[in-house]
């Protein structure tokens with residue numbers, strides 16, 4: 303991967319760019335201090351970029367993987383025009399192995415493989431690129447629909463707490479949780495957004511605060527440990543978060559710390575909204591206990607802001623997601639509509655729409 307200048311304005315809605323027949327990612331590891339696009343030359347590059355969190359966020363991971371399939375097809379067809387499918391197997395597996403929790407990754411790969419199955423002779427790239435771009439466009443449209451659905455639940459002068467980054471940077475654009483916040487703000491109903499910093503990777507302080515400030519939406523940073531005390535002071539109406547995978551009974555996997563928020567919210571009478579496209583819902587898993595939870599390098603916990611904060615010899619536990627039981631979720635908001643007090647039957651009815 304090489305960092306190349308790309309002559310577009312680096313905004314949160316341009317985190318994933320296909321231009322000049324090339325794939326570029328806004329490097330989210332160094333936002334907000336630097337806005338640098340990295341060009342990806344192969345599916346292996348793409349898998350590494352997902353694993354290393356150059357791009358992150360469930361829908362964004364799925365969209366990026368779809369473009370990774372296009373890069374794999376280009377290389378395979380050039381190497382073996384008559385046998386390009388078989389040559390893609392290894393690269394597709396690398397993409398699938400990049401991160402385990404966001405189901406959108408596997409949903410996108412399966413959709414691209416279904417298209418691969420329908421391609422006849424000749425160069426597969428144009429048809430696969432068309433599908434990857436369609437997945438990207440559909441995600442933005444879903445986020446805008448989700449934003450309106452979610453905003454319909456938001457009353458005037460609402461203050462919310464959000465966790466991690468479920469914004470344009472985590473999706474194809476507009477965002478899921480931040481999409482709801484953007485739509486409610488456009489309707490004049492947002493008083494304040496409190497953004498948890500979200501240790502250890504700081505998606506909240508580095509990414510969410512940047513996105514909201516860029517859109518002139520009022521935002522106040524919280525340390526992760528401050529959220530419950532802020533709720534205890536009163537005046538918080540909703541917790542609004544995204545998700546990486548939702549099980550068939552409505553259990554929600556999201557960034558580590560979401561479960562803590564939901565427990566404190568229930569105690570303080572604050573409602574919990576999870577905004578996610580239906581591509582994040584995994585009806586093959588009966589409950590959240592079956593959702594694979596990614597653990598990352600303890601180094602991420604033992605360091606902060608580029609310096610070591612854990613004494614030598616100290617261990618660290620670094621699961622980067624947790625599961626919030628459906629019983630602690632007041633609303634799951636998707637592009638298809640809203641599920642209040644989610645349960646298995648209601649999730650099945652939503653998915654049947």
Ligand SMILES: CSC[C@H]1O[C@H](OP(=O)(O)O)[C@H](O)[C@@H]1O
Pocket residue numbers: 358359360361465466467468469472473478479505543544545546556557558622
């Ligand atoms: C709209 S999905 C965003 C979702 O992804 C984040 O995880 P990560 O930054 O590790 O990819 C977090 O769980 C967000 O809620």
